[in-house]
Amino acid sequence: MPDRHIKLLIIFCVLCFSPPVTVNAEYGDVLINNYSDAAGMRPVVFPHWFHRIRFRCKVCHADLGFKMEAGGNQINMLQIIDGEYCGACHNGEVAWSVESCDVCHSGKPGEPTQVHQSTSSKLTATTGRKKAGNQE
Amino acid sequence: MKFTSPLQWKLIHASGKTIIAGIILLCSGFLASFAEDIRSGKQVYDSSCAACHTAGVLQAPKPGTQQDWVEREEQGLEVLLSHALKGFKNMPAKGGNPAIKDKEIENAIVYMLVTSGFDQYAKQPATSDAEKTTVASTVPLKQATATKPVNSSVNKFNRLMQPPAEWNLAPDKDGIHDPENAGTHLLQAPKQAFETLTQSRTGNRVDWVKALENNEISPRYERLSDTAKPVVMDLNIVREVKGSMPDVVYPHKQHTEWLDCSNCHPAIFIPQKGANQISMASILLGQKCGVCHGKVAFPVSECRKCHSKQKDATAEVKN
Numbered sequence: 242m243p244d245r246h247i248k249l250l251i252i253f254c255v256l257c258f259s260p261p262v263t264v265n266a267e268y269g270d271v272l273i274n275n276y277s278d279a280a281g282m283r284p285v286v287f288p289h290w291f292h293r294i295r296f297r298c299k300v301c302h303a304d305l306g307f308k309m310e311a312g313g314n315q316i317n318m319l320q321i322i323d324g325e326y327c328g329a330c331h332n333g334e335v336a337w338s339v340e341s342c343d344v345c346h347s348g349k350p351g352e353p354t355q356v357h358q359s360t361s362s363k364l365t366a367t368t369g370r371k372k373a374g375n376q377e
Numbered sequence: 378m379k380f381t382s383p384l385q386w387k388l389i390h391a392s393g394k395t396i397i398a399g400i401i402l403l404c405s406g407f408l409a410s411f412a413e414d415i416r417s418g419k420q421v422y423d424s425s426c427a428a429c430h431t432a433g434v435l436q437a438p439k440p441g442t443q444q445d446w447v448e449r450e451e452q453g454l455e456v457l458l459s460h461a462l463k464g465f466k467n468m469p470a471k472g473g474n475p476a477i478k479d480k481e482i483e484n485a486i487v488y489m490l491v492t493s494g495f496d497q498y499a500k501q502p503a504t505s506d507a508e509k510t511t512v513a514s515t516v517p518l519k520q521a522t523a524t525k526p527v528n529s530s531v532n533k534f535n536r537l538m539q540p541p542a543e544w545n546l547a548p549d550k551d552g553i554h555d556p557e558n559a560g561t562h563l564l565q566a567p568k569q570a571f572e573t574l575t576q577s578r579t580g581n582r583v584d585w586v587k588a589l590e591n592n593e594i595s596p597r598y599e600r601l602s603d604t605a606k607p608v609v610m611d612l613n614i615v616r617e618v619k620g621s622m623p624d625v626v627y628p629h630k631q632h633t634e635w636l637d638c639s640n641c642h643p644a645i646f647i648p649q650k651g652a653n654q655i656s657m658a659s660i661l662l663g664q665k666c667g668v669c670h671g672k673v674a675f676p677v678s679e680c681r682k683c684h685s686k687q688k689d690a691t692a693e694v695k696n
Binding site: 264265266267268269270272283286288289290291293294295296297298299300302303304305309311329330335341342343344345346347348349350352356357358359360361364 | 548550552553554555559564565567579596598636637640667669677
């Protein structure tokens with residue numbers, strides 16, 4: 242199907258020739274800003290790399306029920322305190338507890354929810370930049 | 378006090394003081410020859426450093442391989458110089474040759490840094506050799522590194538690509554963490570964690586599958602157990618691909634090392650041959666394989682990791 246090929250070609254070109262995004266976050270870092278900004282907290286940065294050194298994907302994404310979608314879990318602090326999601330480990334036993342607020346809530350205020358350095362975020366960042374007319 | 382010129386001295390003291398003048402001439406000549414004797418970084422490197430540093434003997438950092446130098450460069454030239462002069466880990470003092478002058482060692486380090494892409498160490502060309510040595514020795518190190526050559530970045534290679542020095546940045550420099558937040562500075566820098574892991578070209582610059590295979594990491598399979606073993610399924614699925622790309626071989630083994638069946642089946646992939654329509658476009662947009670690949674698992678630019686089975690030429694002709 243030539244139409245699909247053209248679409249693919251465009252996507253690849255955008256990916257290959259798009260200027261790098263100024264943010265140099267670690268690949269896979271998830272910024273979660275479902276409620277933080279509104280609550281006057283810094284958004285959460287979840288470092289995937291740090292956790293996958295210590296746990297296989299299965300622990301969080303099968304056992305603890307984390308959906309594989311940035312911001313898709315609508316996690317709030319009450320759930321964490323009750324031992325759900327992050328709270329399954331961040332309870333002072335497996336990992337440090339919830340009172341270390343600013344270790345998780347460490348993102349730049351106002352940053353949108355996204356997986357950093359992800360292919361799809363690069364695609365949207367490029368189109369956004371084109372619209373703003375900021376391209377070189 | 379400084380001698381302006383040995384020649385002036387000679388003229389002033391010409392009458393009856395030729396012997397003194399001769400001695401001074403000899404001394405100044407000696408001094409001059411001493412000044413000229415400071416060899417360039419490249420000369421020192423070629424004669425005394427190359428034996429280990431070119432091949433990276435005993436983990437010696439290789440010039441031209443920026444990755445070897447990023448963390449060393451961060452410590453500053455003064456620290457590197459003191460390590461090289463006094464010896465550090467496998468590096469013997471002055472590379473085992475005490476005859477090399479301190480200044481020459483510094484030149485060699487600067488040469489290695491510049492060839493490894495740290496352009497800020499390249500000095501402006503001086504008008505003469507003698508001037509070069511005086512400039513180099515009088516200008517404080519920090520000031521010398523602060524001046525950037527005019528043409529270092531404009532015409533450089535891979536202008537739009539992230540240079541190795543910007544890979545795996547520490548949280549306070551990565552652009553998504555707030556450096557003003559105290560907790561940010563408690564977080565580990567990825568570079569430190571990745572030091573001992575098998576490298577790759579993309580993503581985190583870590584080959585996670587190999588790191589697990591080689592026991593470089595031992596991630597838990599159960600939240601509270603260090604010993605629980607994953608249920609690994611060794612079954613390759615070959616997906617024939619239209620066009621010229623090699624067919625895709627999907628290995629269940631590497632995936633089940635990390636994941637549970639329920640992570641993919643049945644929501645993302647229907648567990649039945651031929652039941653899943655997968656296209657590169659959907660993967661790029663974060664669906665199917667793209668749920669992980671391009672977000673946390675190796676990105677789609679690693680074409681050949683999946684498209685790994687060459688098509689059988691004879692079979693194609695028959696069909």
